[in-house]
Amino acid sequence: MGKAGQALRQVLESYNISQSQLATGLGVERPIVFRWYHEKIDPTAETVVEIVKALNKINQSAANEFIQVYLGDLILLKNQIITQDLPLSDKVDVTVLARIFNNITNSYKYLYFLSLLDILKRRKFDTLSPISFQEIIVEMLANAWYPHKYFKLSFGIQDQIANKLDTLELEITEPILKFRDTDKKLLRNTINHQNLDDIVVSINRYVSYRLIRPFFTQETRGLKDYDVNPDIINLANNQFHTKKPLYCFNAEDQRNCNAIILHPDWIQYLEENYTIVRGWASWEWLNYMQQGNPSTPNVVNKLFMPQERDSLANQIKYWKTILKHRDIECIYSKVKLDKDEISLDHYLPWSFVAHDQLWNLIPTTKYVNSSKSNNLPSEEYFKAFVELQHKGLTIAYENISNNQWLKYTESFVSELKVSQADDLLNLEVLIKAYRITTLPLISLATIQGFSPNWVYA
Known part of the structure; x- marks a missing residue:
């Protein structure tokens, strides 16, 4: 936690923007900005977009710097990226590069170009030797693995790269699943050990040639499709x-x-402008993927391998406070929970929601949490889940300060769309809010391939 807060604090201080100014621009109370600023809580990905919009109205340079500091290499949240955002050059025609993603119906070109950038960076931009089609396709498959296999995003009906990944029998080790394979080396190796001949031919039938067609628009206009390559x-x-x-x-x-x-x-241009160019390409891919996954939460956090999972220290502290005042049973196993041994379960899997907000977290045992993994819980647990959340909220309300209560309930209010924090103390209101919020998400997650109806046995 704190990455957005660090970026926000740096930008507000650098551009002399007060927390009150930003709060007014966002239409929120100043204490909310205060908690972001001091890294007490992190805004959601959707809220970060709103922060960018608000900063953009106050000072466009501040908005751009916030994006740069917060997202580093990705620069994923710009509202609009146009040609002049790619630095011009007196050696190469950047306006042509800016057109390579025009009129796209699948993800190949995005993944191809991003994979080229990854290979270039890994080679330290020393590419006197050719880059083989196989190396590029392996990189593409590795880049597609997390959004498709782990986060289960849709790549679109016309896109075959997800289908190609599904045909591979990959040995996915713990470092890959735990986001410790930082340069995708293990993932690339396990892909490389497969017979990829047919996949390389299939994926590369068009993309290597059509990606650079904008450089020869006039020369290739009117050609029969089989003559283009x-x-x-x-x-x-x-x-x-x-x-x-x-x-x-x-x-x-x-x-x-x-x-x-x-x-x-x-090569020289891409090396000098790597961060900006990769951010531009990532933004273009994000737009494409959001169109194909319109109802999926947090697509922005699912395109690339997360660098690390945020700490759950504050969320664990909350539930330990509850357990200090009241005995609680695990809703799945019915085992009485020990506050010093709890593990927090994402009721809707983290790999689907991609956040650690309290409204989706309940205590369980490490064994049960491991057993549930990324599965969707059976409907039979819904009532017990909401009742446990209600119990936690009620106990917290009775035993912590009002400021702490408002801090802990912020995600409940915003995500469950209740009018005010006190509404959370009404079990009937809470059940209705959770039903409206979670059931469509469970249906969507099931469609995307998350295993439904998990029951602890």
Whole structure:
């Protein structure tokens, strides 16, 4: 916790923006901004978007710096990225690069370009040797693994990369699942150990050639589809030093092409502007994925491997306070809980909601939590879940300060869409709010492939 708070504090101080100014711009009370500022709580991904909008009205430079500091390499939350946001160059035509994602119906080009950037960075932008199609496709599959296999996002009807991933029998080890495979090395290795010949041919049938078609728009206009790839190979190879496409190919005939050779001027440009270019490409991919997953929460946090999971220290402290005043049973196992041995369960799996908000967290045992994993609980637990949340809220209300109570209930009020914190003490209101909020999410998660109807046995 605290990444957004750190970024917010830095920006408000740098641009002399008061917490009250930001609160007014957001239409929230100042104490909420105060808690973000002092890293007591983190705003949700959706709230971060609203913060950017509010900062943009106060000072556009402050908004841009907040995005840069908060998201680092990704820069995912800009409302609009236009050509001039990509730094211009006197060596390469950046306006053409800005068009490579126009008129896209699947994720291939986004993943291809992002994978090229990853490979370039890993090679420290030293790419005198060609980059093979296989290396790029492996990187694409690795980049697609977390959003598709772990977070179960839809890639769209016309997109085959998810289907290709599903055909692979990958050995997914704990470091991959626990986000410790920081450069995707283990994931790439396990993908590389598969027979990828057919997948490389299938995925690469168009993308390597069509990605750079904007560099030759005039020359390829009106061509029959089967003539486009051969012409692009010919144009890229013959005009490599004059037209300066992003890359050319290692052969003159498509049947013999198995690698690309990046133009040295583009390598220099991408190295000098890596953060901005990757942020632009990530933003474009986010827009595409949000269109395909319109009701899915927190898509912004599911496109790339999380760097680390946030600490649950504050949430554990909350439930330990409850257990200090009242005995509680696990809703799944009916075992009496020991406050010093609890494990927090995400009622809706973390890999679906991608947040650690209290309204979705209840105490259980480590064994039960491990058993439930990323499964969706059976409907039979719903009433007990809400009653436990109600018990916790009631005990907290009676035993902690009003400021603490408002702090802990902030996510309940915003996500369950109740009028005020005191409404949470009404069990009937709480059951209705949870039913309206969680049931559609459970249905959506089931459609996306999360296992439903889990029952502890």
